[in-house]
Amino acid sequence: MKPIKVGLLGIGTVGAGTFNVLQRNQEDIRRRAGRGIEITMVAARNLERAARIIGANGGACQIVDDPFLVVDSPDVDIVVELIGGYELPRELVLKAIANGKHVVTANKALLALHGNEIFAAAQEKGVMVAFEAAVAGGVPIIKALREGLTANRIESVAGIINGTTNFILSEMRDKGLDFAEVLKTAQELGYAELDPTFDIEGVDAAHKLTIMSAIAFGIPVQFDKAHVEGISALQADDIRYAEQLGYRIKLLGITRRANVDGVEGIELRVHPTLIPAQRLIANVEGAMNAVLVEADAVGSTLYYGKGAGSEPTASAVIADLVDVTRLATVDPYCRVPHLAFQPNQMTDVAILPMADIVTSYYLRVYVNDQLGVMADLTRILADAGISIDAVLQKGTHGDARTDIIMITHQTREKNVNAAIERIEALSSVVGKVIRIRLETLS
Amino acid sequence: MKPIKVGLLGIGTVGAGTFNVLQRNQEDIRRRAGRGIEITMVAARNLERAARIIGANGGACQIVDDPFLVVDSPDVDIVVELIGGYELPRELVLKAIANGKHVVTANKALLALHGNEIFAAAQEKGVMVAFEAAVAGGVPIIKALREGLTANRIESVAGIINGTTNFILSEMRDKGLDFAEVLKTAQELGYAELDPTFDIEGVDAAHKLTIMSAIAFGIPVQFDKAHVEGISALQADDIRYAEQLGYRIKLLGITRRANVDGVEGIELRVHPTLIPAQRLIANVEGAMNAVLVEADAVGSTLYYGKGAGSEPTASAVIADLVDVTRLATVDPYCRVPHLAFQPNQMTDVAILPMADIVTSYYLRVYVNDQLGVMADLTRILADAGISIDAVLQKGTHGDARTDIIMITHQTREKNVNAAIERIEALSSVVGKVIRIRLETLS
Numbered sequence: 001m002k003p004i005k006v007g008l009l010g011i012g013t014v015g016a017g018t019f020n021v022l023q024r025n026q027e028d029i030r031r032r033a034g035r036g037i038e039i040t041m042v043a044a045r046n047l048e049r050a051a052r053i054i055g056a057n058g059g060a061c062q063i064v065d066d067p068f069l070v071v072d073s074p075d076v077d078i079v080v081e082l083i084g085g086y087e088l089p090r091e092l093v094l095k096a097i098a099n100g101k102h103v104v105t106a107n108k109a110l111l112a113l114h115g116n117e118i119f120a121a122a123q124e125k126g127v128m129v130a131f132e133a134a135v136a137g138g139v140p141i142i143k144a145l146r147e148g149l150t151a152n153r154i155e156s157v158a159g160i161i162n163g164t165t166n167f168i169l170s171e172m173r174d175k176g177l178d179f180a181e182v183l184k185t186a187q188e189l190g191y192a193e194l195d196p197t198f199d200i201e202g203v204d205a206a207h208k209l210t211i212m213s214a215i216a217f218g219i220p221v222q223f224d225k226a227h228v229e230g231i232s233a234l235q236a237d238d239i240r241y242a243e244q245l246g247y248r249i250k251l252l253g254i255t256r257r258a259n260v261d262g263v264e265g266i267e268l269r270v271h272p273t274l275i276p277a278q279r280l281i282a283n284v285e286g287a288m289n290a291v292l293v294e295a296d297a298v299g300s301t302l303y304y305g306k307g308a309g310s311e312p313t314a315s316a317v318i319a320d321l322v323d324v325t326r327l328a329t330v331d332p333y334c335r336v337p338h339l340a341f342q343p344n345q346m347t348d349v350a351i352l353p354m355a356d357i358v359t360s361y362y363l364r365v366y367v368n369d370q371l372g373v374m375a376d377l378t379r380i381l382a383d384a385g386i387s388i389d390a391v392l393q394k395g396t397h398g399d400a401r402t403d404i405i406m407i408t409h410q411t412r413e414k415n416v417n418a419a420i421e422r423i424e425a426l427s428s429v430v431g432k433v434i435r436i437r438l439e440t441l442s
Numbered sequence: 443m444k445p446i447k448v449g450l451l452g453i454g455t456v457g458a459g460t461f462n463v464l465q466r467n468q469e470d471i472r473r474r475a476g477r478g479i480e481i482t483m484v485a486a487r488n489l490e491r492a493a494r495i496i497g498a499n500g501g502a503c504q505i506v507d508d509p510f511l512v513v514d515s516p517d518v519d520i521v522v523e524l525i526g527g528y529e530l531p532r533e534l535v536l537k538a539i540a541n542g543k544h545v546v547t548a549n550k551a552l553l554a555l556h557g558n559e560i561f562a563a564a565q566e567k568g569v570m571v572a573f574e575a576a577v578a579g580g581v582p583i584i585k586a587l588r589e590g591l592t593a594n595r596i597e598s599v600a601g602i603i604n605g606t607t608n609f610i611l612s613e614m615r616d617k618g619l620d621f622a623e624v625l626k627t628a629q630e631l632g633y634a635e636l637d638p639t640f641d642i643e644g645v646d647a648a649h650k651l652t653i654m655s656a657i658a659f660g661i662p663v664q665f666d667k668a669h670v671e672g673i674s675a676l677q678a679d680d681i682r683y684a685e686q687l688g689y690r691i692k693l694l695g696i697t698r699r700a701n702v703d704g705v706e707g708i709e710l711r712v713h714p715t716l717i718p719a720q721r722l723i724a725n726v727e728g729a730m731n732a733v734l735v736e737a738d739a740v741g742s743t744l745y746y747g748k749g750a751g752s753e754p755t756a757s758a759v760i761a762d763l764v765d766v767t768r769l770a771t772v773d774p775y776c777r778v779p780h781l782a783f784q785p786n787q788m789t790d791v792a793i794l795p796m797a798d799i800v801t802s803y804y805l806r807v808y809v810n811d812q813l814g815v816m817a818d819l820t821r822i823l824a825d826a827g828i829s830i831d832a833v834l835q836k837g838t839h840g841d842a843r844t845d846i847i848m849i850t851h852q853t854r855e856k857n858v859n860a861a862i863e864r865i866e867a868l869s870s871v872v873g874k875v876i877r878i879r880l881e882t883l884s
């Protein structure tokens with residue numbers, strides 16, 4: 001059988017990795033796939049640089065600067081989109097689909113925003129759009145959710161799915177440093193981009209979470225409904241206090257079935273989260289990723305590995321290429337549906353507003369250490385129906401002020417917000433209450 | 443499309459779980475698979491008990507006591523083998539294949555011993571034999587190895603793949619108890635069978651490891667070449683000493699590419715193993731399973747979850763049923779090969795004898811605390827070319843005898859064996875040297 005022909009859009013970090021790994025392991029990959037996988041065409045902005053990368057790996061293929069030449073080429077069976085961004089990739093992917101080509105992409109932003117349109121077009125045309133590389137790099141979490149857990153009613157997915165922020169949080173905890181300082185180091189080491197906004201503000205994690213939410217629950221991708229909160233406001237003090245109470249703080253993406261007054265809803269949220277320190281996922285350090293899935297039959301399963309980088313991401317791109325190569329010509333009905341559920345079997349369960357989610361909370365209140373302040377705080381929480389799991393009161397800061405930290409049991413977020421408003425109105429309370437959500441993940 | 447028809451051989455723990463989960467989640471499973479999956483026939487030794495289990499779940503199907511009626515029935519498309527043991531399942535599975543039926547099995551013993559014969563027959567006949575449930579219960583590790591990591595040259599697989607022994611080791615460490623005592627508790631709690639030999643002597647783990655080794659490296663299943671060593675001889679003292687040195691002891695199944703004097707070989711071994719306590723896999727406690735895979739492109743990935751039990755195992759059985767349902771009628775060439783590599787692309791890299799493996803060692807020597815004994819020990823190791831990473835000398839046991847614990851750097855096992863022989867010949871050494879292998883898994 002002749003090799004399947006692949007066109008690469010973009011040959012940056014992941015594109016070069018894909019080229020390298022395909023060349024290096026071509027023998028093993030062919031032994032598995034039963035057919036060669038050959039990059040026949042590459043679109044790159046910098047033709048010279050592309051030629052250097054390709055040449056250095058002993059490859060030979062057509063290099064063009066217009067990506068539309070690739071998606072229109074009769075010499076390409078599968079288009080691999082590795083450009084990044086939203087609009088140009090959307091256009092290119094839709095054109096490739098219209099041309100009857102299969103697509104492999106690592107672009108989470110594209111799928112989180114335009115996934116519904118793209119998957120509908122692919123379904124219509126009977127081609128595959130594969131995206132293992134879009135979530136958690138080389139960790140085969142999309143395959144696990146879409147194929148490995150098909151027996152289950154999935155209850156929740158919670159993941160450390162952004163390596164940059166996990167690296168920063170690990171360093172802040174290890175070294176007791178502040179966010180800004182660690183970010184600088186991370187940028188110097190290449191763990192954070194020069195403009196790190198998408199990573200540190202939780203947007204990248206929310207893109208990935210949106211995709212996992214859709215395939216876990218059989219709902220459309222709905223990035224616009226996600227709650228997105230990053231780590232840039234996190235203080236070293238809170239990491240230390242959390243540690244003293246037996247918790248680690250991680251930037252978690254959480255999506256979960258919930259029930260508000262008898263109506264089903266889905267939580268979809270990214271934010272810093274306290275996790276009990278003894279949980280496996282609390283011990284995922286540095287730039288590593290991990291995804292914890294709760295499902296009714298299998299219970300808890302966890303998937304761990306490198307969530308970014310040239311070859312880890314290429315590993316997922318190529319796994320998709322092998323899958324697509326195998327199923328390129330079968331009846332589309334025999335393939336795994338793009339979003340795990342048959343397209344006519346999606347549901348429209350609503351994403352819940354944050355006020356309606358139920359979780360536990362870490363509250364830090366900075367107070368004038370005067371008589372009765374603890375009584376005021378606990379009465380306000382009791383009035384709001386919130387029970388307290390743990391309290392930590394630190395010594396004064398030398399100016400008769402002190403931090404009081406409280407961990408609550410589970411409650412609805414609107415109750416906590418109302419209580420915080422009352423707490424902040426107390427004359428003994430200085431400034432804003434710091435509120436961080438807490439998940440026991442038990 | 444009409445539901446696909448499934449015949450169940452055996453309705454014990456896993457069979458009942460499969461029935462329950464298929465009934466409970468039938469709606470979600472159909473939404474994913476695009477087609478119903480229906481158990482039409484069950485073979486059971488105890489017809490009344492089977493009828494009770496099936497009835498309790500609102501099911502209705504034919505119950506027979508002769509399993510050959512199921513594999514011969516025209517009313518069955520897929521045979522699910524959940525009987526256990528070797529010979530009868532072998533006969534049944536081969537008959538099912540000969541009848542052109544697809545097979546799903548949770549039987550690791552069967553595949554570790556007769557896998558080559560069974561997969562060859564299935565290949566010949568163009569049917570699938572799926573076995574996700576045979577390794578690590580509901581954790582989709584077979585799918586990860588066969589499909590998720592196809593881009594990679596896999597270097598090693600190391601797993602905690604027997605829940606019974608991991609539960610026992612966790613309890614021994616937590617409570618400082620001896621093996622025999624904990625085994626009794628485990629049996630009372632149902633974590634260990636009345637005849638626990640297969641679990642505690644490492645046979646079950648070796649079955650599973652043999653299967654993973656084949657799909658990781660593209661070699662035939664070769665259970666007879668596996669080194670199998672259980673935990674029944676493990677002493678609480680060694681768990682404690684390991685802890686003091688920063689290690690945990692786990693029963694690991696390890697399979698790894700190796701090189702002996704320029705010739706490629708594969709390590710295939712199950713034995714108690716020291717692991718640095720900070721590794722994620724060292725913190726897998728109780729009856730949980732975890733598999734760590736090292737591969738050239740993706741790096742380390744880890745897969746964690748329940749390795750046994752009714753519904754976790756059923757989760758894997760049903761995931762296989764969905765896969766088989768999707769691909770039941772496609773050209774066999776479009777399916778994932780049984781052992782990950784195309785049948786004509788398997789290699790015959792030899793399994794290494796234990797004398798040739800390279801790893802680190804924990805050595806405990808019980809000595810008369812006399813002048814010069816440490817000098818003797820270190821000289822013997824130095825003579826054998828073995829360098830020492832750490833030493834722990836405990837106070838005397840009250841009779842002028844003491845334990846000396848040494849952790850070595852990596853060396854070939856035959857060197858260590860030769861050194862141990864010389865150490866045991868020293869007049870100052872009492873009894874046998876305790877030797878436990880150590881993997882840094884870095």
